[in-house]
Amino acid sequence: GENVEQHPSTLSVQEGDSAVIKCTYSDSASNYFPWYKQELGKRPQLIIDIRSNVGEKKDQRIAVTLNKTAKHFSLHITETQPEDSAVYFCAASSYNQGGKLIFGQGTELSVKP
Amino acid sequence: DTEVTQTPKHLVMGMTNKKSLKCEQHMGHRAMYWYKQKAKKPPELMFVYSYEKLSINESVPSRFSPECPNSSLLNLHLHALQPEDSALYLCASSLRDSDEAFFGQGTRLTVV
Numbered sequence: 627g628e629n630v631e632q633h634p635s636t637l638s639v640q641e642g643d644s645a646v647i648k649c650t651y652s653d654s655a656s657n658y659f660p661w662y663k664q665e666l667g668k669r670p671q672l673i674i675d676i677r678s679n680v681g682e683k684k685d686q687r688i689a690v691t692l693n694k695t696a697k698h699f700s701l702h703i704t705e706t707q708p709e710d711s712a713v714y715f716c717a718a719s720s721y722n723q724g725g726k727l728i729f730g731q732g733t734e735l736s737v738k739p
Numbered sequence: 740d741t742e743v744t745q746t747p748k749h750l751v752m753g754m755t756n757k758k759s760l761k762c763e764q765h766m767g768h769r770a771m772y773w774y775k776q777k778a779k780k781p782p783e784l785m786f787v788y789s790y791e792k793l794s795i796n797e798s799v800p801s802r803f804s805p806e807c808p809n810s811s812l813l814n815l816h817l818h819a820l821q822p823e824d825s826a827l828y829l830c831a832s833s834l835r836d837s838d839e840a841f842f843g844q845g846t847r848l849t850v851v
Contacts, residue, residue, distance in 0.1 A: 660839065669829065669842040670782065715781050724794045725770050725836030729781030 628653040630718050632730025640738055645706050647733045649716035650698040656718040659692060659699045660727070665712045673714075674701070706737045743843035745830050751849045754820060760846045762813040762830030770836040771813040773805060774829040776845070782829055788813060789836045820850045 629652040639645050649659075660675035676683045676690045676699065683690050687706075692699040703710055716730040743764045752758050762771065770789045774782035787795035788807040796805075802824075804816040813830055830843040 658837065662842075669844045672839055672841060675839060713779075717781075719837070721837045724789065725772065725787050725833060725838075725840070726784055726795055727782075727840060729783075732779070732781055 628656055628718055628720070628723075628728040630716060630728050630730040632716050632733060634733060635731065636734045636736070638736045638738065639706050641706060641708060643706055645701075645703045645710070645735055645737075647701045647714055647716070647735070648698060649700070649718075649730050650696075651718045651728075652697065653718070653720060654694075654697065655720040655722065657721055658719045659690070660717050661688075661690060661701050662715045662717065662729075663712045664715065664732075670715060703735075706735075708737050708739050711735055711737045743830055743832050743841055745828075745843035745846050747846060748844065749847045749849075751851060752817065752820065753851055754822075756820075757816070757818045759817065760815040760828055760830075760848075762815075762832075762843055763811055764832045764841075765811055766832065766834075766841075767810075768832035768834050768841075769810060770833045770838070770840075771807060772831040772833075772840065773803075773813070773815050774831060774842075776827040776829055782842075786815075787836060794836065817848075820848075822850050825849045 632649045657678040662670035664670045689702040717727040773785040776782045786805045806814040827845045829845045831840040833840040
């Protein structure tokens, strides 16, 4: 079955710096890759996603890149702000898996003012 | 209404109790999910309902029993739980089972 590895497990940056979180997946049939942000005590919130027919997607300060050949995808946050501090999860699924999302282990991002 | 709503927000139950968690969405989504999340861990899929039919059961113990009465509602019936079942239980929904999934705020369950 699918396995998703996520690195780093913790990341500390200064406000205004960029943050990059990387994930690799094992199942070449995976074609959908969402990223969730979870603040302490809150629900996971979908912040951006990408499908396997594109290589990059941007939404303001957030971007996701996908390399299908290498089976990895990354989240890029520019101009980080303290409110970006949270746990970020990557996930992968394939159209024939019935909506089953396989999550990475999470990255705890801390943005210091 | 663009939210997934879960009740209750918090639940404390004894090991002999029977309780139910409820989830509701009015976005016309036809896939609904139950996830379990332990502290500092990612969500783990328990069940998927697609068009009100159970499509995935991730070998969850029978003390957890899902029910999908209609396309807007999803329940999780709990019976004879163990302390290790204490966790955040998250409901999610998506338009279809391969689309973006949106999570409810969760039920924080404590089994004593």
